Amino acid sequence: MRRDIINTAILWFVLTFLAELLLPNFPFPIQAAQEAVFSDESFRVLLVLGMPVFTFVVAVLAYSLWKFRARGDTLEEGAPIRGNSWVSGVWLAVTGGLCVLVIVHPGLTGLAKFAGNPQAQLVVKVTGKQWAWDVEYPAQGIVHASELVLPEGQRVEFQVTSSDVLHSFWIPAFRNKIDAVPGTVTRMYVTPNKIGSFEQDYNLRVQCAEICGAGHAIMSMPVRIVSAQDFQTWVQTQAPPTDPVKRGELLAKSQGCTACHSTDGSPGVGPTWKGLFGEQETLADGTVVTVDEAYVRESIGNPSAKIVKGYNDGLMPKNFGTTLKEGQINDLLAYIASLK
Structure with missing residues (x-):
């Protein structure tokens, strides 16, 4: 038993040493805010202090699987292992203390740092x-x-x-x-x-x-x-542009239209806007429509009314007809019509 404990401790030390050796090379994204520095430091502390717990569990499991594996045709039961309340108490105290030190304390102080000093400029x-x-x-x-x-x-x-x-x-x-x-x-x-x-x-x-x-x-x-x-x-430089085409372009980007509708002819979730205005489109039911002002307005207000063949229904939000003002819809029409 004593030898098993020593061997497990050696394996634990080796695994912990190798893990801690690799931790400084853990890649982080760019730190572009003061809060990112604290977040990364807390994460490193969590790794450094939490890694010995992880390697201890791995060491005990790995050594036990190797040491106490079945050999040959032996089917005899092993000697019973008696519990030790002192060891259990120490283990609970150590792990509980680590939880407070590694998780609870950084979490509370981190929240205070992120939410504190709300005097925003x-x-x-x-x-x-x-x-x-x-x-x-x-x-x-x-x-x-x-x-x-x-x-x-x-x-x-x-x-x-x-x-x-x-x-x-x-x-x-x-x-x-x-x-x-x-x-x-x-x-x-x-x-x-x-x-x-x-x-x-x-x-x-x-x-x-x-x-x-x-x-x-x-x-x-x-x-x-x-x-x-x-x-x-x-x-x-952010004064609203006077050109309706430019206003429509900015509106399309801010409302997320260009996330589904490309403006360069490339395929997307929805039909491309390039060269769309004035063209004819085949719908899912086989009918053919001309993409004019009336069709675009209907598609904004009720996107499920006429689905172009090859595209799915239910992807476009259905509230643009109520959230967009008349002038904004006119700007979008001007922008779509300009994409020849």
């Missing part, structure tokens, strides 16, 4: 919808932004909600995320600390982290972190 309203993010900067008068632009070094308050189903607002480079719940506004605080963009690192993006339907995987938005001066310059 910038408020961004975010609305999730199938399958896009609608971003608004109320103090700056910016609505329907096509990307999430944030100033470096300023604390940002995200006011997150949903207009249809449950979504989850997540930026991998920031680590923390929060649910977007219909009828409820949830808040998340972040302090960006690294200038960058989605083009430089794909972790700088808003990504839905809650399965929300067929377009869940493509429900994303690019994030760009700029200096405070560049942010003010960007704000000044």
Whole structure:
């Protein structure tokens, strides 16, 4: 028995040493916010302190499988193993202490860090919808932004909600995320600390982290972190365009239309918009229609009325007819008609 304990301890030490040797090389995404630094540090502590527990279980199981395996035709029962209340008590105390140290304490302090100091310098309203993010900067008068632009070094308050189903607002480079719940506004605080963009690192993006339907995987938005001066310059350039085609393009991106309808002729979840206006389309029931203003308006208000052959029904949200204003629909029509 003593030898078995020694052998198990040696195996445990070797496995723990190898595991801890590899942990420093564990890859993390870019840290683009102060909260990401704390999150990664907590995760490393969890790995370093939790790994010996994992390797201990593996060592005991592996040694037991090898040492006490059946040999030959022997079917005799092994000697009974007596319980030891002292060992059980120590083990429960150690594991309970590790749980408090590794899980409970970092969790509580982490929540305090993420939610503390709510004096935000910038408020961004975010609305999730199938399958896009609608971003608004109320103090700056910016609505329907096509990307999430944030100033470096300023604390940002995200006011997150949903207009249809449950979504989850997540930026991998920031680590923390929060649910977007219909009828409820949830808040998340972040302090960006690294200038960058989605083009430089794909972790700088808003990504839905809650399965929300067929377009869940493509429900994303690019994030760009700029200096405070560049942010003010960007704000000044965000005046609504006067060209209806340009307004329609921005609206299509902000409402998630281009997530399903391509504008370059490439295949997608829905028919491409390139060269669509004025053409004839064959519907699922075999009839042929001309894609004119009346057809587009009907498809926005009642997307299930006329389904193009080869495409599925039920994917397009059915509330655009009530959420979009008449002027916005006109802008979309102008944009679709311009895609020759």
